[in-house]
């Protein structure tokens with residue numbers, strides 16, 4: 666048997682999400698993840714699966730899956746046959762199957778990223794979800810969840826991301842060792858590096874990990890909290906704003922930037938509003954040129 670290090674609570678949650686819809690016995694979950702399984706149950710993150718048909722035999726050294734039979738005559742209930750002979754009775758924890766309740770886990774991940782807008786949306790069935798647009802860390806960014814982010818799924822995810830958002834985004838993934846994906850404005854990061862689960866079952870976000878993931882680095886020489894890239898910030902504001910919101914004077918643009926990026930310094934608001942103005946003028950010119958060439 667290979668030794669596996671104990672997982673942290675958030676790593677256990679990620680592993681549960683990564684399993685997807687495949688049922689597992691409550692006993693197996695406890696043996697792998699420990700007491701945190703109780704917390705998952707209380708949070709409604711686990712739901713009952715179909716009745717167990719196989720059980721992990723705990724009587725042989727190597728361990729193997731054994732088919733369950735039902736003994737209705739003696740009232741002993743479910744049992745399996747042990748290789749060395751005889752029967753072993755299955756207890757309740759071995760019979761109770763659980764499946765991750767993604768319909769409850771996803772809203773919890775979303776809530777941890779608040780303030781957040783837009784509804785949850787499944788982008789690729791069972792693989793990629795839009796959690797919403799978060800303004801955590803003073804920047805509007807798209808938050809997504811991806812599971813099983815490897816092989817064919819990775820190609821699918823890469824193809825879908827630009828259609829979900831043009832602005833910066835973080836793809837939180839349950840895949841423990843995901844490929845280092847930096848696709849355009851998107852970064853793929855394991856959930857366990859972005860969030861934490863406390864003993865009360867509450868999810869917390871690690872803001873500096875989000876900032877690092879989004880590329881908002883702190884530069885000491887230039888002053889505390891200055892974003893490394895105002896361009897990214899300006900593009901994010903444009904992506905999140907409606908045409909009506911952008912169609913305003915300089916003071917209006919500054920107000921818009923202030924309301925979208927409340928965590929930044931006044932000076933930064935000014936610089937981003939300037940960048941925003943330039944980009945809007947450029948976009949307007951481009952549109953004129955395109956219209957002109959069609960004639």
Ligand SMILES: [Zn+2]
Pocket residue numbers: 722723724725729731747748
């Ligand atoms: Zn056995």
